[in-house]
Amino acid sequence: MxxxxxxxxxxxxxxxxxxxxxxxxxxxxxxxxxxxxxxxxxxxxxxxxxxxxxxxxxxxxxxxxxxxxxxxxxxxxxxxxxxxxxxxxxxxxxxxxxxxxxxxxxxxxxxxxxxxxxxxxxxxxxxxxxxxxxxxxxxxxxxxxxxxxxxxxxxxxxxxxxxxxxxxxxxxxxxxxxxxxxxxxxxxxxxxxxxxxxxxxTQFMSAHGIYATLHARRLDYFSDFIGALSTAAHDGRIEAFSQGVHATRPQRGQVLTAKRLFEWLNETPIMHEEKVHVQDPYSFRCMPQVHGASKNALWHAMEVIETEVNSATDNPVVLEDEDAVVSAGNFHGQPLALVLDYMALALHELGSISERRTYQLISGRRGLPPFLTPNPGLNSGLMIAQYTAAGIVSQNKQYCTPASADSIESSNGQEDHVSMGANAATKLVKVVDNLYQILGIELLNASQALHLRKADISPTMQSYVTSFREVVPVIEEDRYLHPDLTASSDFLRSRSLEDDVLLSL
Structure with missing residues (x-):
């Protein structure tokens, strides 16, 4: 080892x-x-x-x-x-x-x-x-x-x-x-x-922060890639991701998101076919702006957490150079509490917009059948999978209530302001877990829509969908879907990604 x-x-x-x-x-x-x-x-x-x-x-x-x-x-x-x-x-x-x-x-x-x-x-x-x-x-x-x-x-x-x-x-x-x-x-x-x-x-808080960051970097990437799959499945337009658009508003996360989306979609033939519609719904068209804002929040959180994990956070501080042992406050978790709450909100937004793309895909528009089933009416298709995603998104909204806004004094008033950062930490991990399932449901819908549309997509996208199909087959008739939802989430958790494609400081 x-x-x-x-x-x-x-x-x-x-x-x-x-x-x-x-x-x-x-x-x-x-x-x-x-x-x-x-x-x-x-x-x-x-x-x-x-x-x-x-x-x-x-x-x-x-x-x-x-x-x-x-x-x-x-x-x-x-x-x-x-x-x-x-x-x-x-x-x-x-x-x-x-x-x-x-x-x-x-x-x-x-x-x-x-x-x-x-x-x-x-x-x-x-x-x-x-x-x-x-x-x-x-x-x-x-x-x-x-x-x-x-x-x-x-x-x-x-x-x-x-x-x-x-x-x-x-x-x-x-x-x-x-x-x-x-x-x-x-x-x-x-x-x-x-x-x-x-x-x-602050190691309980900072360990949760590192754990969440390890997953957040992956979830950010998956959000972009699955969003690209959904855009192709929705017969979307590519122009909103072009470099010129984002040069006029060069928010760091927005530029990176647009670059990823354009590179993936530009190699996808269906994106270059003639379109009847002149624009796409916000959940597709505004991915650079929304996903990008979450990237910016994650970068800020990563910077704070990086400083924290390389620091001494106990008390008192033993300072040989000053010939002193000083009782101070490096143990106070406020820096972490704020950014752990911020991370939860940033990841929630990735789930919120993902669920909206799922909703658009099942809505029976742009040549796709309602609920992505070949025989709607007799079959309900992916109707209730979207309910599940919506319910999880709503739960994440509740987890986004800021723990850091609270403080209850303790130790007879000696410790009269606390960060509640540990609560921010544990609920952040719940948001992370939920986001895997939300994105898994979007992937299930996007892959089904691509099959029904017989969409011509890039080799990179096709390879990804083919791998997914090995664990979740195409849905021809209604079937018990819980195993498919679990398999979709597990597929993302187990997917190998090179570290250099993920967010870094």
Whole structure:
């Protein structure tokens, strides 16, 4: 298995995909190891020299920050923090996101301002590489003071506690450690600040953001390509995608969308046939403007997330150059909360306009039969598949209610403004999942319409449709459609795409 080093160098989307898939083993880079060791050494020396208490090192937490803790209890303080904060509830999150959380926590430690011991970091590495993953729950984080509850669940197995995914089951940590034997990670008795370093941070939010970005880059591409298929199936016009049009309004995403559409459609003979209609509905004609606006939003979100995952987001910050350990607010998830909400809206819009194209295709216009069935009346064809798409789009609209607009104070008013970015994160993933199905339904309709029209399309498009037909055959008579809808979504999820055709910063 490939070895991937985690350190101060940014990771690529290919790297993050490998982490999410569990197809790599990870290791800390030598630079990261040196930074982590130096940070811990300074923190220990500073703690001895400091007359004043240091938050989170020898004090309580949150509104208990004014209570000093004796030297003999510093390790117990950190262990109690992890145990008491493991208050997650709801469904366990996807294991791909758990892998990203662990990797991003190590990436944050690699900055070298967290004061955690190297052996704790190495235990995280060993746990990842063992294939056992902490069970982390979707609910419990306010997205400020970091993702406390989820990261507590990530940290419990380092103490030999909590539960883990292992060989497809949820098992108690001690059971897994026994099964792993010599391959198990070293469990830890935490030292000063280490519980806080593990729990403080935005890794629950940022891992969801990376996970969503990996899918969003694919979904953006699929939206354009399936939109092109639908345009050919609808006997659309190509002029609205020409370079000259978009040079007059050079929004970055609009220009890229138009370029893709024109290149795909220009090689498609049906697009150059004489047309009776002088223009197409907005859902076809305005794809560059609508898809392009979503691209612009995704680029902005990608930029913010990229900065976040290469940052230290715990508290306090151990600053050797300033001879200081500073309690600040890098754990506050507001930068992520806003862009995760923005991403959800951008992806929703791709689904919203996709459903409209599906609606146009089944409407019995431009020489196509109603509901794309050869024998309408006796057969209902794809009538209700469009209902399904509409229902999912409506659900996505509800998920687009901004979580970041809310805040509820906590910890006796000490933490009086929170981001609610964790809620933005989890609902974003739901929008991602829904969009695969919406686009799958459009692909089902577009391929059926191309068959009924006997449309002459480009070799690239024909190859794609042929591959799709291997999993979803042409619909000649009404049949049970649930398997076809599932197969359409799964086709998109499994489709291989080269990274260089996807959005990048």
């Amino acid at each position: 490939k070895r991937l080093e985690i350190g101060t160098t940014p990771l690529s989307y290919v790297d993050y995909q490998s982490i999410a898939d569990g197809s790599v083993v990870i290791a800390l880079s030598e630079t990261a190891r040196k930074k982590i060791v130096a940070s811990r050494k300074f923190l220990e020396e500073k703690s001895v020299r400091s007359i004043a208490p240091i938050y989170g090192v020898n004090t309580g937490f949150g509104s208990l920050c004014s209570i000093e803790v004796g030297t003999e209890d510093l390790g117990r303080l950190q262990t109690n923090l992890v145990r008491s904060h493991a208050c997650g509830t709801g469904d366990p999150i996807d294991q791909a996101i758990v892998r990203l959380i662990i990797a991003l926590k190590l990436k944050s430690f690699a900055v070298g301002v967290s004061g955690v011991r190297l052996e704790v970091c190495e235990s995280l590495v060993q746990m990842f590489n063992s294939g056992a993953l902490p069970v982390i729950y979707a609910q419990g984080s306010l997205g400020a003071s970091g993702d406390l509850a989820p990261l507590a669940h990530m940290s419990l197995p380092l103490l030999g506690e909590g539960s883990l995914w292992f060989n497809g089951e949820i098992l108690e940590t001690q059971t897994v450690l026994n099964e792993l034997g010599a391959k198990a990670w070293t469990t830890n008795t935490l030292a000063s600040k280490e519980g806080l370093a593990l729990l403080n941070g």
